Amino acid sequence: MQDFFRFTxxxxxxxxxxxxxxxSGELKPGYVLVVKGPSGSGKSTLLKVMARxxxxxGGEIIYRDKNWYAYSPYAWRTCIQYVPQKPVMFRxxxxxxxxxxxxxxxxREDRIFNEEKVREYLDIFSLPPQILEQEAITLSGGEAARLSxxxxxxxxxxIILLDEPTAYLDQENRIKVLRFFSRWVKEEPGRGIVLISHQENDIEEFSDTSFISLGG
Amino acid sequence: MGSGGYSYIEISYAQLLLSIILVLITGIISALLQLGLIKSLLWGTVRAFVQLTLIGYVLSFIFKLDNWAVILLIILLMCYIASREASRRIKKPMVKPDAVSFLALTASTFLVGMIVVVFIVAPDPWYTPQVMIPIFGMILGNSMNGIALALDRMYGEIYGHLDEVEQLLALGATPFEAVRDYVKEALRAGMTPTINSLMVVGLVSLPGMMTGQILAGMDPAVAVRYQFVVMVMIAAAVAMGCLIIVGLSYRSMFNEDMALNEKLYRNN
Structure with missing residues (x-):
């Protein structure tokens, strides 16, 4: 594979x-691409553009050697998953x-809801199983973020596009979440993360990182 | 037309002049309390008289027509005027809603109106203007409100929930899946007033049409049947009109890549 995720x-x-x-830039498989730049420089919008x-x-993204418009918007967005900074919970x-x-x-048609995985993830992110029965809009910011x-x-x-993933987390959960994602990106071939973070030490949790900067 | 020996009583011009007493009552209240309404009252009274007189002549003229094409043309013109009025009431449209509201009003009004005129009332000939014009007019008046309410609510709901819509798209939703809840809210908003009026009719209010028919000497039992048909007809037309306008409009909030239209972000 020549191009995993290259934007031009x-x-x-x-x-x-x-x-x-x-x-322009590139995300290599197994890597975390960190987007740098001051507030208002268009970092969040870049992630949304990447998620279509x-x-x-103008310009294009080549994902697995194919132009982004070769994928349906639905297939693209579920494959290149954008997670906003402010968690959105539904009724x-x-x-x-x-x-x-x-x-x-x-x-809907090609993946099934895996209860086992749900329990595993709840455990990893230290959320109690009762959270599944709780009204989601009543969750705290930190709980909602982890659930999202x-x-x-x-x-x-x-590929996961993370916009300030630790903004709503306390110190303990911050480390848990970052360590999880640094494992996740290496766990299987063909994964990657694009990350926006204001906290320099967030980035230290990842082993392979590259950088692009906006408005600098 | 009459039943039981009663037929309608004409109001002569002399009698009409007596109604000035009623204008005086309103005027005196305004003057005593210094409400500053005298000018509007006089202007309103003159306008109401002139407008109604003119429409009286227009209607007498139309009712003499015996040409279905001309009558349909007049109804199309009514649809056009109603659609202009409906789109004027929509506050924050993405695209100018003139064309869609005309389409929604015309399609729903004609379908429902034709069912009523041709199958239920069945005058001879079917295009009898004394039946067609009031029936279509009543449908339009109500549908116009319904579609304006529905479209306004749809835009309002989606503007107010951009984060949710965007999150649903990110999770793999089609534009319709992303706005389905808001579209439902919009339809509910458009249809609720008509359905509520079905609940209270006869208890809280006697509808104008029924009152008019009774004054004109119609047997109340017959007037009631007319009124019932008119109300379910209005409900059907409003439901269809709302469905069409919302169905034609929600897509304009998305671009060709099935993402939210960038104009929505700019307005925020």
Missing amino acids: ELTYYLGSREREIRI LVKAQ GNGRENLYKPFLLKGI FIRALLIEPS
Whole structure:
């Protein structure tokens, strides 16, 4: 495989079209690509562009040697999974929130909801099993964040786009989550992470990292 | 038309002049309390009289027509005016809703109106304007409100839940899957007033049409049947109109790559 995840001249507008951002780079399998840059430099938007949630004005991404538009948007987004900084929970309990993607077009037909995996992930992220029965919108920020990681992981993406994943976590959970992702990215071939983080020591938890910077 | 010897009583111009007493009552209240409404009251009274007189002539003219094509054309014009009014009430449209609201109103009004006129009331000929114009007018008046409410609610809900919509897309949702809950809310908002009016009719309010028919000497039992048909007809037309307009509009909030339209982010 020549290109795992390479983006060339990726062009997008920030805010009200006043600023145009153009960036190229590459994520190698097993690596964490760290996006650097000051607040408001378009880091979050870059992740959304990569997930095809915001339209790129130009440029392209080659994933596994194929142009991104060769994939359906649903297949792309479930494979290149964007996890926003602020966790989004839907009406319903924890289990219903985890099950949500399995009702949607992206993976409805080709993946099954694995209860065993759910228990395993709850354990890894130190969430009690009762959380599955709890109304999801009543969860604390930290709990919701970890539940949203589990929801993303159950989809079995190849690449996870993490926007400030530790923003809502206390010190203990911060380390747990980072260590988990640093294991996850190496666990199977063909995985990768794109990470935005303001905390320098977040990045130290990962073994193979590369960097791109915006607005510098 | 009459039953039991009663037929409608005409109001002569002399009698009409007596209704000025009623305008005076309103005027005196406004003057005594210095509400500053005298000017609007006078202007409103004149306008109401002139507008109603004109529409009276127009209707007398239309009712003499014996040409189905002209009558359909008039109804199309009514649909157009109603759709303009409906789109004017929508606060934050993504695309100008003129075309979609015209389509939604025309399609729903014609389907439901034709069922009522041709199969239920069945006048001879079927295009009898005395039946067609009021029936279609009543449908349009209500559908117009319904679709404006539905579309307004849909935009409002989606604007208010962009994070949720985006998260659903990230989890593999199609545009419809991402907005399904909000589309349902919108349909509910559009249809609720009509369904509520089914609940209270006859208890809280006597509908204008039924009152009019009774004043015109119709047997109340017959007027009631008319009213029932009209109400279920309005409910059906509102439901269809809302469904069409929401179905045609939600897609405009997404781009060709099935992501949220970037205009939505800019407005925030």
